[in-house]
Amino acid sequence: MTGDRSTSDSILAVADRFDLETLAWALDRDIEPDCHFYEAILQRNAGLALEAGCGTGRLLVALLRADFQIEGCDISSDMLSFCQFHAEVTGFKPTLHLCAIENLPFVNRYSVILIACGTFMCITESDQVDRCLATLHANLVPGGQLVISLIPATYLHLVVGPFPTPWEPYYQMTLPKDSGTLIVDWRATDICSTQQIVSEECRYRWVAGESIIREEISAGQHRWYHRDQFLARLRRAGFCDIEVYSDYSDKPSDGFDAVLSFVATRTPEKV
Numbered sequence: 001m002t003g004d005r006s007t008s009d010s011i012l013a014v015a016d017r018f019d020l021e022t023l024a025w026a027l028d029r030d031i032e033p034d035c036h037f038y039e040a041i042l043q044r045n046a047g048l049a050l051e052a053g054c055g056t057g058r059l060l061v062a063l064l065r066a067d068f069q070i071e072g073c074d075i076s077s078d079m080l081s082f083c084q085f086h087a088e089v090t091g092f093k094p095t096l097h098l099c100a101i102e103n104l105p106f107v108n109r110y111s112v113i114l115i116a117c118g119t120f121m122c123i124t125e126s127d128q129v130d131r132c133l134a135t136l137h138a139n140l141v142p143g144g145q146l147v148i149s150l151i152p153a154t155y156l157h158l159v160v161g162p163f164p165t166p167w168e169p170y171y172q173m174t175l176p177k178d179s180g181t182l183i184v185d186w187r188a189t190d191i192c193s194t195q196q197i198v199s200e201e202c203r204y205r206w207v208a209g210e211s212i213i214r215e216e217i218s219a220g221q222h223r224w225y226h227r228d229q230f231l232a233r234l235r236r237a238g239f240c241d242i243e244v245y246s247d248y249s250d251k252p253s254d255g256f257d258a259v260l261s262f263v264a265t266r267t268p269e270k271v
């Protein structure tokens with residue numbers, strides 16, 4: 001989160017109202033390499049933007065602060081309620097839609113839709129992925145741009161049975177006011193290689209000294225893609241002029257990327 005120390009302290013004050021996953025996304029993160037990448041795309045596309053899967057507003061609030069006109073949507077009411085709180089303490093009141101990305105109801109509304117942090121990978125069924133891309137296409141204005149960042153499947157060596165796999169350290173965050181550490185671990189619970197779907201769990205533990213204050217496990221799934229597979233799906237949904245960037249830079253992917261960002265254009269209307 002791009003807030004200051006007092007924002008972090010106010011997060012702690014409301015921590016009991018949110019699950020630990022929401023708290024993890026709400027706290028300050030040191031490295032925010034993606035925000036500048038998305039900013040550059042918004043600068044090239046005037047008009048209303050949407051961050052789909054906006055979570056606690058880490059990016060959304062930073063983009064509002066940079067003077068962009070942007071709305072958010074998320075499937076989690078906890079995340080959105082935190083996002084509202086985060087925006088309000090920062091002085092904004094954005095429009096937020098409690099809505100799955102695949103059900104976005106608008107037509108010709110957004111000049112940019114961005115989906116950060118591999119969130120699109122949470123949509124796992126093949127037909128649903130195609131329907132979702134078609135929906136995103138319809139929600140954009142003609143000539144508008146869809147930006148989707150995906151994590152290449154360089155971690156599959158960790159997803160070999162027996163399942164569940166051992167817990168792997170994912171990341172840790174120091175909580176404000178010496179109130180402990182949030183420790184996040186990850187494990188795979190299954191894999192379907194033909195569908196390219198991993199079932200997984202994240203374990204969130206709030207630890208202070210020797211004590212575990214809270215522990216929560218959240219289960220989910222994600223679908224992984226090879227670059228050309230995702231390009232083909234974007235083309236099938238009607239997108240054109242698709243560029244693929246590496247690691248939030250302006251460089252094309254080189255096959256050794258930690259993150260791939262697809263920037264695809266809804267075909268402009270013929271005059």
Ligand SMILES: C[S@@+](CC[C@H](N)C(=O)[O-])C[C@H]1O[C@@H](n2cnc3c(N)ncnc32)[C@H](O)[C@@H]1O
Nearest residue numbers: 053054055058074075076079100101116117122
């Ligand atoms: C990894 S977090 C990223 C949050 C935010 N984009 C950021 O970068 O800080 C993913 C978010 O996507 C949301 N999400 C997952 N699947 C979704 C879906 N199908 N429709 C809308 N939101 C979804 C989750 O609730 C969560 O808030």
